[in-house]
Amino acid sequence: MTTTLIKNGTIVTASDRYDADIYIDKGVITMIGKGMNIPADTVLDASGKLVMPGGIDVHTHLDMPFGGTTSADDFETGTIAAAHGGTTTLIDFAIQNFGEGLYPAFDGWMKRAEGKASIDYAFHVIVRELSDQAAHDMDKLTRNDGVTSFKLFMAYPGVFQVDDATIFKALRRTRETGSMICMHAENGGVIDTLVKEALMKGQTAPKYHALTRPTRAEAEATGRAIALSEMAGVPIYIVHLSCSDALEKVKQARDMGLPAYAETCPQYLFLSYDDYERPGFEGAGYVMSPPLREKWNQGALWKGLAQNDLQVVSTDHCPFCMKEESQKLLGKDDFSKIPNGAPGIETRLYMLWEGVRKGFIDQHRFVQLMSTSPAKMFGLFPKKGTIAVGSDGDIILWDPEKEHTISAATHHMRVDYNPYEGRVVTGAAAVVLSRGEVIVDHGVFKGAKGRGQYIKRQPGHPRL
Ligand code: URP
Ligand code: ZN
Ligand code: ZN
Numbered sequence: 001m002t003t004t005l006i007k008n009g010t011i012v013t014a015s016d017r018y019d020a021d022i023y024i025d026k027g028v029i030t031m032i033g034k035g036m037n038i039p040a041d042t043v044l045d046a047s048g049k050l051v052m053p054g055g056i057d058v059h060t061h062l063d064m065p066f067g068g069t070t071s072a073d074d075f076e077t078g079t080i081a082a083a084h085g086g087t088t089t090l091i092d093f094a095i096q097n098f099g100e101g102l103y104p105a106f107d108g109w110m111k112r113a114e115g116k117a118s119i120d121y122a123f124h125v126i127v128r129e130l131s132d133q134a135a136h137d138m139d140k141l142t143r144n145d146g147v148t149s150f151k152l153f154m155a156y157p158g159v160f161q162v163d164d165a166t167i168f169k170a171l172r173r174t175r176e177t178g179s180m181i182c183m184h185a186e187n188g189g190v191i192d193t194l195v196k197e198a199l200m201k202g203q204t205a206p207k208y209h210a211l212t213r214p215t216r217a218e219a220e221a222t223g224r225a226i227a228l229s230e231m232a233g234v235p236i237y238i239v240h241l242s243c244s245d246a247l248e249k250v251k252q253a254r255d256m257g258l259p260a261y262a263e264t265c266p267q268y269l270f271l272s273y274d275d276y277e278r279p280g281f282e283g284a285g286y287v288m289s290p291p292l293r294e295k296w297n298q299g300a301l302w303k304g305l306a307q308n309d310l311q312v313v314s315t316d317h318c319p320f321c322m323k324e325e326s327q328k329l330l331g332k333d334d335f336s337k338i339p340n341g342a343p344g345i346e347t348r349l350y351m352l353w354e355g356v357r358k359g360f361i362d363q364h365r366f367v368q369l370m371s372t373s374p375a376k377m378f379g380l381f382p383k384k385g386t387i388a389v390g391s392d393g394d395i396i397l398w399d400p401e402k403e404h405t406i407s408a409a410t411h412h413m414r415v416d417y418n419p420y421e422g423r424v425v426t427g428a429a430a431v432v433l434s435r436g437e438v439i440v441d442h443g444v445f446k447g448a449k450g451r452g453q454y455i456k457r458q459p460g461h462p463r464l
Contacts, residue, residue: 016364024395052398146379
């Protein structure tokens with residue numbers, strides 16, 4: 001299959017909406033026009049569908065060793081699940097080992113993905129210690145290998161947390177090369193103290209995960225990270241922002257004209273602290289960091305998305321099974337041992353479209369948040385993130401009326417629960433194309449394991 005023609009659809013991008021056909025040759029869009037009658041190997045009828053760029057999820061953890069176990073989806077199952085949900089590109093996190101530079105992390109994650117991924121992928125690298133070697137590797141990875149972003153943590157002492165000096169040095173390192181720091185912004189010292197105190201009092205249930213991670217700890221770290229980036233003279237991207245307190249810090253910085261950016265995730269828009277009050281150990285399925293917040297925060301986050309104080313919706317997909325001894329159950333007697341993370345790689349577009357249906361955002365903002373801005377933020381645009389001549393044929397035919405019930409019984413993620421179990425959503429990716437190839441056709445996976453390609457990203461600081 002080398003050519004594909006998509007006919008009779010309504011193209012919706014971040015900026016435009018019009019009826020036109022799309023011709024894709026060898027994976028790349030070569031023509032967009034009305035009434036095209038050109039022979040093609042595959043012809044798709046998109047009548048009644050919105051034709052949108054494929055989703056880009058810039059925050060996933062596939063096959064990741066974490067919390068004494070490994071996330072349940074690998075690059076095979078995770079990318080198939082992503083494709084079912086309309087995501088055609090993801091950026092995963094490769095983790096530096098202590099005592100090593102960054103190349104072993106990059107090479108290791110390439111091995112994890114190669115031959116398994118069915119959609120295109122790229123990597124951020126998590127920096128745990130900024131040795132001379134690591135600093136040198138940051139530059140080399142950016143210039144030579146298309147790794148243009150690095151994640152630092154202000155939480156998880158002894159595991160990932162780095163101090164302010166390291167953060168400042170890493171931020172400065174991004175100035176010359178045009179790479180960017182992604183920050184996990186929570187005050188690890190405060191949280192660690194609260195966690196120890198809670199455990200001393202015998203407070204071991206999952207809900208204490210949330211109660212020991214106050215919104216102020218996220219806001220303080222968010223503000224500090226932005227201040228450090230201002231002093232370093234570079235942009236910063238705050239990952240998985242969960243609450244109004246932290247959003248205020250980003251908003252303030254952006255109002256001052258600083259290049260501060262942030263993503264939120266569907267779990268913070270639709271789930272809340274109440275999920276930790278579920279009976280028994282059920283709350284463990286919602287243990288993630290930052291934790292779910294009081295419900296009223298959701299309105300502030302939607303407003304942030306609508307007003308561009310938040311630029312991206314990613315998933316932070318990091319699944320652990322509820323019923324396997326070596327996964328969430330590790331923390332059955334101690335919330336601090338519950339592996340942090342939840343599944344979401346497949347459900348991002350379903351959930352975000354609910355925001356369109358409720359009138360919180362429009363269709364164009366939907367495309368921008370799930371595809372165009374992620375592409376621009378992380379050096380994938382215009383190859384990915386839009387429908388234009390010269391862009392990859394990564395396209396979804398979105399059926400805005402299709403009803404779908406979210407359930408672990410039918411999802412494709414390799415995890416035994418779904419945080420949105422039983423929720424009925426309207427709007428789904430009926431057909432998903434990656435580089436012109438149909439990889440999902442009305443719920444049936446048609447792609448091939450390993451067909452996904454590593455994408456070298458372009459450096460350069462965003463202005464979004
Ligand atoms: O709980 C979370 N977020 N797990 C994944 C790791 C991270 O901090 O992103
Ligand atoms: Zn994080
Ligand atoms: Zn994460």
